[in-house]
Amino acid sequence: MSPREWLxxxxxxxxxxxxxxxxxxxxxxxxxxxxxxAIALLLERDFGVETGIDWAYTSLVxxxxxxxxxxxxxxxxxxxxxxxxxxxxxxxxxELLREVSRLFGRVRGGLAVSxxxxxxxxxxxxxxxxxxxxxxxxxGLPPMKRAGYAATYATGxxxxxxxxxxxxxxxxxxxxxxxxxxxxxxxxxxxxxxxxLLLAALYIAYLLALPALRPTIAPASxxxxxxxxxxxxxxxxxxxxxALLIFAVLGSSFFGIxxxxxxxxxxxxxxxxxxxxxRRLTVPILREVLRETTLTTGYLFGIFVGATAFALVxxxxxxxxxxxxxxxxxxxxxNGVVLSILFATFLLxxxxxxxxxxxxxxxxxxxxxxSLGFDLVWFTVLFAVCLQTSFLTPPVGFALFxxxxxxxxxxxxxxxxxxxxxxxxxxxxxxxxFLWPELATELPARAYGR
Amino acid sequence: xxxxxxxMAAEPGPSPAPVERTLDRLVSAASWIWLLLVGxxxxxxxxxxxxxxxxxxxxxxxxHLYAVGFLVGILGCVLHxxxxxxxxxxxxxxxxxxxxxxxxxxxxxxxxxxALVLWSGIPLVAESFASGERSGSAGGxxxxxxxKSALPIVFALLLLASLARTRAxxxxxxxxxxxxxxxxxxxxxxxxxxxxxxxxxxxxDAAG
Numbered sequence: 220m221s222p223r224e225w226l227x228x229x230x231x232x233x234x235x236x237x238x239x240x241x242x243x244x245x246x247x248x249x250x251x252x253x254x255x256x257a258i259a260l261l262l263e264r265d266f267g268v269e270t271g272i273d274w275a276y277t278s279l280v281x282x283x284x285x286x287x288x289x290x291x292x293x294x295x296x297x298x299x300x301x302x303x304x305x306x307x308x309x310x311x312x313x314e315l316l317r318e319v320s321r322l323f324g325r326v327r328g329g330l331a332v333s334x335x336x337x338x339x340x341x342x343x344x345x346x347x348x349x350x351x352x353x354x355x356x357x358x359g360l361p362p363m364k365r366a367g368y369a370a371t372y373a374t375g376x377x378x379x380x381x382x383x384x385x386x387x388x389x390x391x392x393x394x395x396x397x398x399x400x401x402x403x404x405x406x407x408x409x410x411x412x413x414x415x416l417l418l419a420a421l422y423i424a425y426l427l428a429l430p431a432l433r434p435t436i437a438p439a440s441x442x443x444x445x446x447x448x449x450x451x452x453x454x455x456x457x458x459x460x461x462a463l464l465i466f467a468v469l470g471s472s473f474f475g476i477x478x479x480x481x482x483x484x485x486x487x488x489x490x491x492x493x494x495x496x497x498r499r500l501t502v503p504i505l506r507e508v509l510r511e512t513t514l515t516t517g518y519l520f521g522i523f524v525g526a527t528a529f530a531l532v533x534x535x536x537x538x539x540x541x542x543x544x545x546x547x548x549x550x551x552x553x554n555g556v557v558l559s560i561l562f563a564t565f566l567l568x569x570x571x572x573x574x575x576x577x578x579x580x581x582x583x584x585x586x587x588x589x590s591l592g593f594d595l596v597w598f599t600v601l602f603a604v605c606l607q608t609s610f611l612t613p614p615v616g617f618a619l620f621x622x623x624x625x626x627x628x629x630x631x632x633x634x635x636x637x638x639x640x641x642x643x644x645x646x647x648x649x650x651x652x653f654l655w656p657e658l659a660t661e662l663p664a665r666a667y668g669r
Numbered sequence: 670x671x672x673x674x675x676x677m678a679a680e681p682g683p684s685p686a687p688v689e690r691t692l693d694r695l696v697s698a699a700s701w702i703w704l705l706l707v708g709x710x711x712x713x714x715x716x717x718x719x720x721x722x723x724x725x726x727x728x729x730x731x732x733h734l735y736a737v738g739f740l741v742g743i744l745g746c747v748l749h750x751x752x753x754x755x756x757x758x759x760x761x762x763x764x765x766x767x768x769x770x771x772x773x774x775x776x777x778x779x780x781x782x783x784a785l786v787l788w789s790g791i792p793l794v795a796e797s798f799a800s801g802e803r804s805g806s807a808g809g810x811x812x813x814x815x816x817k818s819a820l821p822i823v824f825a826l827l828l829l830a831s832l833a834r835t836r837a838x839x840x841x842x843x844x845x846x847x848x849x850x851x852x853x854x855x856x857x858x859x860x861x862x863x864x865x866x867x868x869x870x871x872x873x874d875a876a877g
Contacts, residue, residue, distance in 0.1 A: 241759025241767065242774035243752035246742075250778020253785050281789035284820055288736035291728065297738060298710070301703050347753065477714065478730065484710025491707065509700040510745075517742025518753050524743065528782070572753070620757065 220541070222262070223270045227536035229253045234529065235570055239591040244575065245518075252277065252532040259536065263350065272535035283527045291480055292398045297516040298391045298483030302468075302490045303341055304508045304515070309494035311461060312341055313358060318457045320362070322446060327430035328437040330366050332358040332374045339387045339419065340465055347519070347572050348610050352381035352621040362625055363608060369436045370629050372429065375637030378618040379422060382610050384628055385573065386603055387415040389468060389486070391519070392468030392560070394479055396577050396599055398586050404479045409662040410596040414604060414652050421644040429640075460496075464489040519574065526578035533579065543582045553591040557598065560584050561605045561649075568609025600659040601652050608645040611638055686833045689748055692826060696745040699738065725808045733816050740823040747830045768838050775835045783828050790821045806871045 220228075230251060237247035256277040259270035287293065306312045316337050323329020338355045356377045363373040385392050388408045397404040430437035468486035471477040477485065494500040533539075546556055567576055581602065588598045610617045613635040622634060650656050685693070713727040746752045759767060796802075798814040 237778070238755045239758055240770050240774070241754050241756050241762070242770055242778065245752050246779040246782060249782035249785075250774070253781050254777070258710050277785070278789035280786060281820070284786065284790070285817060288740075288816065288820065289732050291732050294706070294710075294731050294735040296704060297735060298707070314774060333735075349753075422721060468793065479687050479716045481710060484707055484731075485714055487703075487707045488711045505704075506697070509703050510697055512703050513696060513700040513742045514745050514749065514751050515742075516739050517744070517746040518751055520739040521743045521746055521752050524786075525732070525782070528785075570755070 221537070222268045223259070223536050224538075224541045226255065226259060226270065227533055227541060228532060230236075230529075230536065231538075238570070243521070244572075245489065245521035245525040248339065248522065248529040248575070250525075251301060252280070252525075252528035255532055255536070262515055270536065272532065275592060276416075276535050277282060277528075277532060279531060283531060284524055287523055287527065290398065291350070292394060292404060292478075294389050295394050295404075295479045295483035296519065297335070297512055298480070298487045299391055300515045300519075301487045301508065301512045302389070304511055305487070305490035305494050306510075307341060307354065307358075307498035308508050309478055309490075309497070311490075311493060311497065311499070315458060315461055316358065316362070317636075318454045322454055325439050325446065326427070327434060328372075328426045329439070330340070330363055330368065331372065331426045332435060333420055334363070334376060335380050335383075335419065335426065338377075339384045340389075341384065347574065347619045348382055349513075349572070351384050352378055352618045353625050354620055355381045356473070356625040363437075367438045368631050370436045371637035372436050373637070374622050374626060374629050374634050375641055376426065377643035378611060378616075378622045378634075378638055381423065382607050382618050383415070383418055384654075386411065386590040386607055388412070388420070389483065392573050392603060393410065396581060398596060399577055399582055400599060402595055402599070404477050405666075406596050406663040407599060408479075409666055410600050410659040411603070412662055413658045414600050417651065417658065418604070418644070418648045419660045421648060422641065425640055425644060460493055464493060522572075522574045523578065526575055529542045530579050530582070539586075541585050543587050546584070546587045551582060553593070556591060557588060557653075560588070561601065564605050565609045565612075568606045568617075569612075569615040573603075573606050594656060594660050596663055597652075597656045597659040601649070602648050604645065604652060605617065610640060611645060613638060613642075671825060685748075686837065688829060688833050691771065692744065692830055693748050695826075696741055696748065699741040701740075702734050702738045706738065709734065709837045725804075725806050726810055729804055729806075729810045733810070735817060737819050737823075739799065740819055744823055744827050744830060747827060747861055765842070768842050772835065772838050772842065774829060775838070779831055780828070780835070783831060785826050787821055790817075790824065794821060 226618045233255070234247060234251050238244050239252060240247075244365065256272055256274065259272050260274070262268040263270045263273075295591075299505055319336060320333040323333055326332070334355070338351075338359065341351070341354065341358075355375075358371055359377050363376070364370075375567055388411065390408075390411070393407050393411055394404050397407040458542075464486065468482045470480045471485070491500065494504075546560070549559055551559065564576065564580065567580060581599075585595060585598070589595055611619070613619060616638070617640060619634050623629065623631065707770065709727055709730050713724065713731070716722040716724060716727070759770070762770070794814055794817045796815050801811075802813040803809065803811040
């Protein structure tokens with residue numbers, strides 16, 4: 220390794236140490252870009268070390284931020300956030316949860332399944348794992364506790380669903396990944412459908428199977444309503460408008476009728492109408508939701524801006540060639556290389572949220588994977604599911620940390636016991652996607668007749 | 670492990686400086702931009718679907734609005750301490766230690782980075798203005814420098830907000846505990862985790 224590549228490795232290490240101090244990730248990223256440019260310049264001037272970057276290079280940061288500013292695809296992000304926040308703050312989400320769980324009154328674990336169905340939709344309002352787990356825990360833990368569900372089961376559900384929601388469209392993560400890799404968001408959405416549904420199906424099967432085997436884990440409602448046609452119709456009347464909205468938004472971008480940006484804007488407009496039609500759209504709520512959209516967008520884009528600067532300097536120091544050389548030098552075949560990348564990603568997921576990984580790591584490894592002849596949509600889906608697994612894995616997964624934060628009375632052991640089955644399910648899904656790439660590639664291929 | 674702060678808006682420090690309050694009002698006012706953006710997107714979709722009209726201006730207006738919105742959001746997150754932190758270790762730190770981390774971070778990372786963006790952004794805006802840069806697509810918007818100038822403008826405000834924050838933290842760390850300030854900090858510490866009482870003239874590295 221040349222000295223400048225050592226500097227690249229050092230920069231990455233310094234960044235990890237930096238964020239562990241608890242200083243905001245956005246500024247650690249941006250600041251280390253600056254600090255390491257200064258170090259590189261010093262080395263070059265005083266020690267004659269060839270580093271390949273200078274201030275003119277690092278000042279490209281301005282151009283890179285302009286690139287973020289005139290990025291039409293990413294307009295979808297704040298719109299998805301707005302849509303999710305509207306559903307949450309107007310009480311529509313809680314109402315949905317109440318209504319759907321009425322249908323499952325007699326089913327053990329029914330409440331958990333309802334939370335799974337609704338949580339996946341709401342995750343879009345937060346964008347990052349920590350926040351979506353917190354939101355779901357606040358929404359879902361109290362009713363599950365009242366219903367007498369075991370703490371392991373309830374917390375496991377909340378963590379796993381909060382994490383799955385980041386993957387399943389409308390997914391902010393997939394939009395950003397597609398943007399960074401210059402592939403179509405529609406393709407990636409389509410590619411993620413089957414794996415996402417597979418995971419959701421595995422989760423729901425588990426949520427129903429465990430209480431069936433051990434009834435004390437999740438008792439059925441003590442006073443179940445009789446599920447007759449009348450109840451079903453009553454529930455449907457309440458659920459259908461919201462469900463239609465969601466399907467319209469997702470459907471239009473899946474099938475290429477609308478771009479994700481258009482779909483997100485129409486979705487936000489639909490959520491506004493829904494809230495208004497239920498007389499929940501008061502001016503104070505609207506003002507708060509809009510403000511909260513600004514702040515959520517702000518913390519997401521703060522990291523985008525910092526990570527852009529960081530990735531720029533890391534590349535300038537030869538980080539990309541280093542990764543490419545390192546990966547092609549691995550003594551395994553192409554599959555082994557992909558597995559090594561996934562394993563490294565899994566480890567990185569313990570310290571970094573998906574945004575940093577998408578900006579810094581994904582663009583470095585993707586060209587290598589493509590050069591080995593793999594499908595980029597397949598790899599990205601695999602990468603995303605792998606990250607998700609990482610966020611759930613004890614002892615350091617993000618999701619657990621946050622669940623612990625909002626449910627302080629739950630002890631760590633309970634959390635771990637609750638989450639392990641979900642980690643196992645994740646590994647099953649990961650293996651299936653790896654062995655049958657068609658899960659991710661079939662739908663995009665069909666949709667475009669390739 | 671990273672977290673965007675409490676789900677609801679956390680208020681800025683105990684007593685936000687007037688400049689922070691003014692900036693915060695700006696953030697609130699700018700938040701209406703999202704409603705406008707929804708309107709523009711819906712108008713664009715409507716025109717395309719029902720009248721088969723594609724207006725490139727509307728499409729470009731969308732990312733103009735979004736760009737201003739997210740930049741203001743970055744400012745808002747500084748004011749409300751909402752930027753994502755990894756708080757595994759921060760949780761166990763005393764308030765004083767957290768302040769030290771923030772002070773060093775602000776001085777070594779945050780403020781220099783904001784300065785870098787200003788330094789690299791301002792010439793680009795000037796260049797765009799001088800050359801009368803406009804959208805590359807036919808029928809696109811002109812006056813590109815207006816959009817570009819949002820970056821240095823918001824980052825200048827960001828510099829202001831970060832300086833205000835630095836000042837507040839430095840004050841907490843270095844202020845001699847005069848009568849009423851001491852009473853206030855005593856009240857704080859009664860409810861929070863006990864921290865080493867800052868003695869007057871304590872050397873700065875005692876806690877850091």
